[in-house]
Amino acid sequence: MLKNFLNKLSRKSKADSEGDSSRFTASPRGVSGRSHRQHGGGGGGGGSGSSAAAKRASASAVFPASMVSGIEPLVPFNDVPNSEKMNLFVSKLSLCCVTFDFSDPGKNIVEKDLKRRTLFELVDFVACGGSMKFSEHAILAMCKMFAINLFRVFPPNYRANGGVSENDDDELMFDPAWPHLQIVYELMIKFISSSCLDAKVAKKYIDHSFISKLLDLFESDDPRERECLKTILHRIYGKFMVHRPFIRKSMSNIFYQFVFETEKHNGIAELLEVFGSVISGFALPLKEEHKIFLWRVLIPLHKPKSMDLYFQPLTYCVTLFIEKETKLASIVINGLLKYWPVTNSQKEVMFLGELEEILDVINMVEFQRVMVPLFLRIGCCINSLHFQVAERALYLWNNDHIVNLIAQNRQVILPIIFPALDSNVHSHWNPAVMNLTHNVRKMFLEIDEKLYISCHSHFKEDETILSAEAEKRKEAWKQLERAASLKPVTGNTAVLVSPLMT
Numbered sequence: 001m002l003k004n005f006l007n008k009l010s011r012k013s014k015a016d017s018e019g020d021s022s023r024f025t026a027s028p029r030g031v032s033g034r035s036h037r038q039h040g041g042g043g044g045g046g047g048s049g050s051s052a053a054a055k056r057a058s059a060s061a062v063f064p065a066s067m068v069s070g071i072e073p074l075v076p077f078n079d080v081p082n083s084e085k086m087n088l089f090v091s092k093l094s095l096c097c098v099t100f101d102f103s104d105p106g107k108n109i110v111e112k113d114l115k116r117r118t119l120f121e122l123v124d125f126v127a128c129g130g131s132m133k134f135s136e137h138a139i140l141a142m143c144k145m146f147a148i149n150l151f152r153v154f155p156p157n158y159r160a161n162g163g164v165s166e167n168d169d170d171e172l173m174f175d176p177a178w179p180h181l182q183i184v185y186e187l188m189i190k191f192i193s194s195s196c197l198d199a200k201v202a203k204k205y206i207d208h209s210f211i212s213k214l215l216d217l218f219e220s221d222d223p224r225e226r227e228c229l230k231t232i233l234h235r236i237y238g239k240f241m242v243h244r245p246f247i248r249k250s251m252s253n254i255f256y257q258f259v260f261e262t263e264k265h266n267g268i269a270e271l272l273e274v275f276g277s278v279i280s281g282f283a284l285p286l287k288e289e290h291k292i293f294l295w296r297v298l299i300p301l302h303k304p305k306s307m308d309l310y311f312q313p314l315t316y317c318v319t320l321f322i323e324k325e326t327k328l329a330s331i332v333i334n335g336l337l338k339y340w341p342v343t344n345s346q347k348e349v350m351f352l353g354e355l356e357e358i359l360d361v362i363n364m365v366e367f368q369r370v371m372v373p374l375f376l377r378i379g380c381c382i383n384s385l386h387f388q389v390a391e392r393a394l395y396l397w398n399n400d401h402i403v404n405l406i407a408q409n410r411q412v413i414l415p416i417i418f419p420a421l422d423s424n425v426h427s428h429w430n431p432a433v434m435n436l437t438h439n440v441r442k443m444f445l446e447i448d449e450k451l452y453i454s455c456h457s458h459f460k461e462d463e464t465i466l467s468a469e470a471e472k473r474k475e476a477w478k479q480l481e482r483a484a485s486l487k488p489v490t491g492n493t494a495v496l497v498s499p500l501m502t
Contacts, residue, residue, distance in 0.1 A: 074114075077125050086135050089125060092118050093141040096184075097148045102177035112180070119183040126187060129196040136201050142191055143205040149184045151213045154220065175222050185228035192235045199239050206236065208246050215250055218267025230270040234277055248293070251275060255297045263304045272301075272313035279320045286325050294321050294328065299335035307347060315354045322361055329358055329366040337373055345386040352381060352392040359402045367405050375413050379420040382437070387430040394436040397443060407447050414444055418455045419462075 080088050095118055100108045134142075175181060191197060192206075214236075217229055237247050251271055258265045282290055298321070301307070301314055322329045336355060341347035355374075359367070381393035396402050406413050421444075424437040445452045 074118075077121065082132065085125075085132065086138055089122070090138055090141045092122055093138075093145045096122070096145050099148060100180075102175075102180060105176075116180060116183065119180075119187060123183065123187045123190060126190045126194055126196075129194055133196050133198060134191075134194070134202075139197070139202050140205050143210060146184065146188055147210070147213070150181065150188075150217065153216075175220075175225065178222060178224060181225065182228070185225070185232070189228070189231055189235065192232060192239060197239075203240050203242055206240065206243075208243070211236065211243060211247060212250060215254065218254075218271060219265065221266060226267050226270045229267070230274055233274050237274070237278060248278065248289075252293060252297055255301060259297075259300045259303060263306065268301075269310035269313055272310055272317055276313055276316050276320060279317055279324070282324060284324060286321075290321075291328070294318070295331065295335070299332065299339070302336065302339045302351070305344075305347075308350065311350050311354075315357060318354065319357050319361065322358060326361070326363050327366060329362040330369040332358060333370045333374060337370075337377055340377060342380075345384070345389050348381065348384070348386075348389045349392045352389070352396070356396055356399060356402065359396070359405065360399060362405070364405065364408070368409060371405075371409055371413060372416065375416045379417040382417065382420040383423055383428075385429070387433050390424070390428070390430070390433045391436060394433070394440055397440050403443070410444065410448055410451060414448075414451060414455050415458070418459055422456075422459060 075088060077085055077088060096115055098111070098115065100112050100115070102112075214229065214233065218226055220226055220229075233247070237244055251274070254265065254271060255268070258268060279290075298314065298318055301310070307314070318332055322332060333355070336351055336358075340351060378393050378396070381389050384390045384393070397406075421437055421441050424433060425441065428434050428437070441452075
């Protein structure tokens with residue numbers, strides 16, 4: 001009876017691969033309805049327009065008859081000797097290469113349940129593999145099963161900013177096939193992490209094509225899928241050293257396209273989290289390639305409007321670079337000043353938060369290189385009418401390390417920010433900002449009273465000069481208006497209208 005059922009399932013699978021539209025109806029996200037993709041040299045999927053004969057030939061190459069002949073896929077692993085377990089493993093993988101339409105819960109219920117139970121068996125087998133090494137046929141069959149079940153093309157996403165944001169949480173797209181895909185991802189994680197997997201053999205099938213298609217899946221709307229992909233990519237990077245340069249280059253290309261072309265990608269945060277682990281493993285001194293990544297990728301990633309979606313992992317990556325090589329701090333700060341969001345208060349608050357983390361690990365030499373342009377910008381933030389920006393800028397004085405840096409360079413810094421502090425004390429609308437400004441002024445007064453008094457007197461002198469110049473300009477305009485009013489108006493002569501007349 002079991003053989004009859006499997007033969008029936010096999011006939012359905014064959015009919016599906018030849019174009020059974022009733023089962024492979026395209027879902028909104030392309031989960032169901034994807035064709036069986038060829039392995040493409042052992043790594044990725046093939047073209048969807050291949051003929052049925054070509055697909056059958058490919059399937060027979062991945063799952064050779066000699067490997068699965070006489071092996072019943074529904075037999076438990078415990079019921080066969082160790083010498084046959086790997087053949088049974090391949091046979092069960094072959095059974096899991098049948099895909100279903102999960103957009104209709106009432107369709108193929110028995111077959112879906114059989115596949116789900118088979119996947120759980122495979123997970124347990126891989127997790128408890130012991131000392132049994134995966135054969136090359138098993139590795140090839142596993143990669144083929146992953147490609148068929150996971151690799152797919154997502155439809156265009158027309159939502160604002162190309163992904164999840166605070167304003168469209170209710171529009172999250174969750175894959176109806178996720179309960180099934182989750183098991184496949186769990187199997188993939190355990191398979192790649194397994195000590196029974198020989199990286200030298202597996203690298204032929206988990207190749208550049210396979211990795212590229214895996215990276216394409218980071219476009220998924222489902223955050224659960226992206227979380228699994230993040231783990232898998234991290235494990236692949238750790239296990240396959242030969243693929244590390246390709247993975248870094250491919251991830252950089254995704255970032256380039258996001259920053260300079262589309263500004264739309266769902267998986268930037270997850271990719272940055274993976275890269276954070278990669279950066280922590282960089283050897284010292286840093287290679288030029290890694291410094292170029294910092295300057296050309298991480299710093300420009302501060303430009304997109306959707307930076308809030310990946311701000312935390314981005315800050316983590318940047319500070320890791322500075323901890324590795326402190327002389328990069330001035331380069332990063334100059335980059336932040338270049339992309340400073342002068343018209344976006346929310347991003348300004350985030351920039352100030354990142355700036356505090358950088359200043360917390362910066363040394364004196366690098367600080368002195370950037371302190372003039374830096375505190376010119378901080379002075380503007382202190383004067384901001386957006387109270388959160390002004391507060392965040394004044395909170396920098398709550399950090400002992402930053403206060404120490406400022407104190408040792410007060411002769412340069414205080415004259416730069418004194419006008420901003422004085423303006424806030426006398427005219428800022430927010431009481432909390434005024435109180436913080438009073439505290440900062442008091443701190444400078446306690447550190448160096450003589451310098452503070454000197455800055456105050458210079459500020460008053462400058463104010464007097466500016467006020468006199470403003471009066472001169474005002475008087476000059478009045479004289480021009482009087483002279484223009486005495487001239488007769490003829491023809492199309494332009495008329496100077498006095499402000500009193502408007």
